[in-house]
Amino acid sequence: MSRQRPLTRIAWCRRPLLYSNRRYATQQSPQTTASTAHQSLPPGWEDEALSLSDFSQLPHKDFGKNQLMETNEEFKRSLRKILRQLPPITYAFAYGSGVFPQSDATTSRVTHSPHPDAPEAILKWQKGGGKMIDFMLATRFSQHFHSLNLREHRDHYSFLGSLGSGVVSHVQDAYGAGAYFNPYITINGTMIKYAVVNLDTLHRDLTDWDTLYLAGRLHKPVKILFEEPNIRVANQRNLLSAVRCALLLLPPQFTEKQLYSTIAGLSYQGDPRMTYGSEHPKKIDNIVTHQIKNFRYLYHDLITSLPNISYVDGHATSKAAWMDDPKLDLKLSQDMDVERRSNMVRRLPKSFREKVYFLYQRKFAIPGREFQEMLEASKDEDEKGGLKKPVGGKFDRRIAAENDLPDMVTKAIDQTVKWPSTVQSVKGVLTAGPARAWRYLQEKREKGRMKG
Template sequence: MSRLRPLTRITWPRRPLLYAKCRYVTSKSPHTTAPPFQQSLPPGWEDEAPSLSDFTELPHKDFGKNQLMETNEEFKRSLRGILRQFPPITYAFAYGSGVFPQTDATASRVTHSPHPNPPEAILKWQKGGGKVIDFVLATRFSQHFHSLNLREHRDHYSFVGSMGSAVVSHVQEGYGAGVYFNPYITVNGIMIKYAVVNMQTLQRDLLDWDTLYLAGRLHKPVKILFEEPNIRVANQRNLLSAIRCSLLLLPETFTEKELYSTITGLSYQGDPRMTYGSEHPKKISNIVTHQIKNFRLLYHDLIMSLPNTTYLDSAAINKSGWMEDTNQDLKLKQDMNPERRSNIVRRLPKSFREKVYFLYQRKFGIPGREYQEMLEASKDEDAKGGLKKPVGSAFDRRIAAEKDLPEMVTKAINQTVYWPSAVQGIKGIVTAGPLRAWQYLKEKREKGKMKS
């Protein structure tokens, strides 16, 4: 597993004249029809490696706000109230069908709620309160978190907790994707499942795609509850990487839903839960169909920032309220020129890109020494620890011209996802305990048997 790249303290320069010349005018204008994408994506931001101490050091005050999905205030307060029952957390988000629906409102109503005593805000938001709420809690010092959490919530842990926080932390970080799950936990009358992860593990996966276990969850709309500026920057890179990787899998023309389905499906490729029927067979389709507005909010500005991708119907995105129109499925086009696509290959996350390179090394029969020299030349970091501007090399251009590129990228995804997910699933039996693990597996199998 690759190590987290060193970060150099950099403060981005302000560009006031650039922001005054944005493609879209301010929201006070009667002609406004779309958010100002250039305000949150100043040129060159990807080619810096900042270490930020607070949000004022972001490249722009609106940078990364596309990640902040809206919910009603009462629901958000309920979620934050849950997190206040835990030791200090640096970054946290809630995700899954308990936060954003994956079925029609009428279908989501249930006769039995998993929540023993939920507040009204949860019942209203979930239209019946029928879904466990999933959380990811990121902390800078996992062992310290578990030590405090074991003291306050020993019942959250299986028998592993009796071995102490050092063992719990080792199990978390030493196996699978570096995540420790505690499922079927009741907090404030609400049934939750929460995962604990170290901040460096989260940041590394967002930047390099070591496992796609955490990066993949953030490819979809989530409710971020506690923020950290370096993670906001890392996740913005992660979202752009998801678009670029998906473009390599898609044809020249495609629709919004095809793009968002491809992005959503990245982290499910090779996941044993999908292979062995432990997930709803239409999970990806349901996520995209019922969250199309949030996907647009998350990705539209990023799509517009890419030089090789355009909407075919530019007039449609200039209409007021187009993001709320769930019936339209706009078409897009990408530039299939190998030169353009070689830059996409070069900008893939480090660990993932190396898997793609290795597949083509074997296909082309490149000698080991020559291949190692190519890898050294393609490093993201410069001699001073900053990031180099990624430009497609001759090897990248050769890869981009290959007709089997989508198949090779798919293989690299499977290689990235399968083993960490499989180990994480086995680890879950230990960390959850036999009874909770059986309950979780049973529910997943029931979802897998559903036909719609």
């Protein structure tokens, strides 16, 4: 069965999608965003079922600007030129070590670049051009995208391409996390890997955490290249959910790096690539250490918007350019009051929250009928299709009072991530083809053997 389902909360624009209709990610300096804390998070925005057709309908003109990471203009332009060689897409971002460093510049230089003839802007940004660039592309109609792409770029596909766009889109949507990867593709002299995902699938994972495969990538700094207003709102919910989930895992006091490492590690929990040594053993630590500035730009406003978390060193955040200081590792504290934590449990994304509920149903031995009634009472939608204000109920408070809550949340993460990630990895043999899949695995295994 296909994973595609119609969006229930979004009325999409019905005009034909052309390149001229794409909305570029509006670039604003993160420093400017940070100085306008709270302006991008108007009160009550989470409790509204927004249905947007244009960016002018966002809750605030600066809403979600924290998601727009800063790079130089030439690098950004080079990435967009690559995507223009592919069929039209609605939303896209570049991610991974080819976009934001995960190691020191002195150790990231390589003697051989994977790019046969990359633009100078990419080589300069990568300080030698040693990294393949990863893209995630979201389209409203996957089969149409693949049909056009197969016509122009048949060599991007494995043997599955010979079976037609219907089979390709079915494999994309029906198995794993709903993404279809084409690795080791050269466009404009640049080696890239790109994944195609249906816009509905992306939106659902951002809001519900069905798999955390897509939402987890956006928990970390990425370079958004083409935007869609409903996805910006959904991703803001996703980022705030990541903070809440991390808080449920953390002690009363912790540091910035502990918080961001917990957030960055959510989608790796249960991922077979981490379990079987197919990733760098210090991947999460490297991501946070070398991108601490971008993590602050991404999450600072969200942190200050929550009533139960605060900076212990609050005066430090009032200093000019504090976000740019990589040596800082500010302390934070959270209120462990049961009422506040029950509200966080209740505000977890729907699919993920239900997994936590099921774990406690078994622990408390709650009868099935009684439990189903509790699930019905805790639905996110009201009778008119709008969102109900999520406030922790009796069951949430009971959960929040349990000492094993961090362990249960960890189990729910593992249940969410493990199966889709495993199937997605196996699917890669089909979508990439045996030769490219083996090459990709060998490179990942090499990273897994690294120590620094």
